[in-house]
Amino acid sequence: MTSTKKKILNASVLLFNQNGVDAVRLQQIAEESGISVGNLAYHFKNKDAIVESVYELIFEEFSTVLSTYSISAEMITFDNQLSLYYDFFNKYQFYMADFFKTNNNPTEHQQIWQSYITKMLIQIKSRIDYLVLNQDFKPELTSGLYQQVAENIWINLIFYIQKCRMRGILTNEIQYKYSVWNQFRPYFTDAGLSEFNHVILPIFSY
Known part of the structure; x- marks a missing residue:
């Protein structure tokens, strides 16, 4: 797993803990990860892929x-x-x-x-x-x-x-x-x- 993917997943877990899975948007995950939404989409095609x-x-x-x-x-x-x-x-x-x-x-x-x-x-x-x-x-x-x-x-x-x-x-x-x-x-x-x-x-x- 690349360092960027790890960063995305760690950010996702943090946001899921704070807000619940359903309330978190890709934009929030990208911001928490310190990357663009486009960069996030390069690693995960959608939120379901991140959750999986x-x-x-x-x-x-x-x-x-x-x-x-x-x-x-x-x-x-x-x-x-x-x-x-x-x-x-x-x-x-x-x-x-x-x-x-x-x-x-x-x-x-x-x-x-x-x-x-x-x-x-x-x-x-x-x-x-x-x-x-x-x-x-x-x-x-x-x-x-x-x-x-x-x-x-x-x-x-x-x-x-x-x-x-x-x-x-x-x-x-x-x-x-x-x-x-x-x-x-x-x-x-x-x-x-x-x-x-x-x-x-x-x-x-x-």
Whole structure:
């Protein structure tokens, strides 16, 4: 990808976040990119082509985030993935609003995104299962409890930044990760809590 194309796509993402996809015009993208509309048209024939390329970036980057998943005895591996989740959902804030547009027939983009977020949920539940197996999590008290915990964590990962934005609250990566870890804490065994206190909690004091 040329540097000009990258500049155009970065400008598009910025404007989409600020105004929503539908409200952004090619002229605005060209101005934000610091190029003429004619130069923009040389690289992308229309706005749909830009949107398609942005979606390709979204799927590529989210696939990379999912690929970092690792079941490990070390909680820090999950914390590292949380950083990537924060970067992704902070960078592409507009996409969640675009994804949830009313549509009785999901678009191809929506269908792809559904498959990705389903995989994301499966990874979270698998991590909880491993924590139980490793005796870092208490045994499940009632059937289905940890599936619900996984879904709550999944929702938080996707919507925390949007929730703060809607309420006019500034947030950062530390607050984002802290909100997720707080959903794990009630279920830690003494061993799990000890690792959390020694490895994860100090991160929040930086």
